[in-house]
Amino acid sequence: MIDYCTxxxxxxxxxxxxxxASEGNICExxxxxxLQDEYYFIDPPKTTGRE
Structure with missing residues (x-):
């Protein structure tokens, strides 16, 4: 995802x-x-790939 955006x-x-990325600012x-997205609460293995 990061490479795509870059x-x-x-x-x-x-x-x-x-x-x-180092030039940016974090919007807390x-x-x-x-970080409340369910993805972060799923046990591995998991991926953010295009599939």
Whole structure:
């Protein structure tokens, strides 16, 4: 997912050494909301792949 977004929004294959990510800011309220998703409560194995 991260590589897809890096390609789409920054025209690069991937975020080498996290350079793009390190420039961002964390929105705590949005992060808190995302972390409530059921995905995080499912036992492994799990994937975020396109399948």
């Amino acid at each position: 390609q789409k929004f920054f025209g690069q294959k991937y975020d080498k050494d996290g350079a793009i 309220s949005w992060l808190d909301c995302l």
